[in-house]
Amino acid sequence: MDIQGIHSILLERFGESVVGSQTFKAIDPWIQVSAASIVEVCTFLRDDSRFLFNHLNDLCGVDYLEPDAKKAAKFGHEPHVEVVYHLSSLKQRHQLKLKVVVPRWKHNVEGQLPVVPSLSAVFGIANWHEREAYDLMGIHFEGHPNLRRILCPEDWIGHPMRKDYAFPLEYHGVRGR
């Protein structure tokens, strides 16, 4: 099924407060979903016989921020963080990209991680992908059974894939830079 069809079915089922409108001009078009209902939408997409999106290919975070003040005017995006879900169906052989847009920091207080509900009850692999997104991008997945760092050491400070991440000068006596 093409993305237009999926979008209209989702819009009918969940309403405009959940499913954002989209122009579908991109190479891989996507549908924007509100953070609060991502679990509901993914469960529906997985179980409905028209879609059967049973495979979560990838889950990752993208940080939209230009730390360089000179280039910020040309950047063209408001600072925000996106969580991108790539779903596919091994039976129907179609794909879908979903996006959840959250602010870079919760309540705009620096250091408070933005919150997105966890998909780990819907797809088994979401558990590890979300741990990676938490570790590298600093997104708190609510309802995750084991939200710990996965690639970085457990006592690492900061989230390295954030655009404004400052590289540490020292880690346990090992000099950086």
Place this chain on the structure above:
Amino acid sequence: MSLQIEDPRIVEFDVQTDEMLVNMGPQHPSTHGVLRLLLRTDGEIVHECTPHIGYLHRCAEKIGENLSPPQYIPYTDRMDYLAAMNMNLGFALAVEKLIGMEVPEKAVHLRVLIAEIGRIASHLVGMGTYGLDLGTFSPFLYAFREREIILDLFEEVCGARLTYSYITIGGATHDLPDEIEMPDGLASLIGKHKGERLPFLDVIEIFLQWLELRIREYHTLLTRNMIFISRTAGLGILSPELAVSYGCTGPVLRGSGVDFDLRRDGEAIYTRMYKGYDFEVPVAPFKEAPREVVVGDNWCRFYVRMMEVVQAIRLVRQAIPKYKAATGSYREPFKMNTKLPKDEVYLETEAPRGQMGFYVVGNGEGNPLRLRAKSSCFCNVSVTDQICQGVPLADIPAIVGSLDIVMGEIDR
């Protein structure tokens, strides 16, 4: 003095066993690199097996944000370093999809040829090291002897033996060589004298003929070996539902009986490469399997890999005449000052270990805004906790080995 026990059953039940936490790795010969498994065991039986990863984390995604796509190609080599050609191909295709580049016909067949030889080399290592995990040393030596010849051939192609950076955006860095000196290893194996010069494609054909006969030997050495069967059949069973839920791909998914291969079912930009090629996708269950084998066990995953080698040989054979007949250049030039459009693509390709995905977000500049590498082994190894419950400790290497993981790709 004789010890009197009133009721022997009470003594039986009084035995206290403690659960023990056993650290397997990160420096352990059968964990394929720096994987650490934390096992909670009750005697011999493992109740919980938690993989800890990240020992080889090199921030490959962060590096990608500061480099232009052609500069990033060498970093993709170091992800799955046993199938570097396939990693190059996956990234090159993703960038081509983003900038809308068409690759000449000659480059397409060159890529199929090189990628499938890379798949053979990768599966040979997978087979050899799996034998090593199970305690048999000889298949490892045979597998590395064969792989050595492939590395010799790749050295003639691009000068490198492990990290090739050969397939690049728009095609490949060089054309295939016309004539090469036959590699010493191959010459001595087939009984020719060294130093003979032959056309490159003929050398490949000679190698494939020789390899095809060896595959039958591997089957007698491992696949039909009684000890091998009893260590693999019916163990580590991964149901298709679990495999799909945990995002397992490649031989792990097909070993569980799910018929899915991106070379056939993937996106148009990737399947177009394999258009006109005739190949089968081996999927469990197999007719020729021993009686003890269950769909989704270690044996099936291993056998899918062995069958894929046969299919890869078929594909290389078909690619040779197609490459000879193809017109055009081996490469569409990519300008170093190319600006990536304000768009984003995600593309998965069928690497030997599963579906390798690259997600590239461009923002009107030379460097991507975000470069995400989705690793296939990362998903495959996440399922170990589910399939290692209640098995004896000695079977853990057999199960983890059958997933055929490469830590460079998991940790990136």
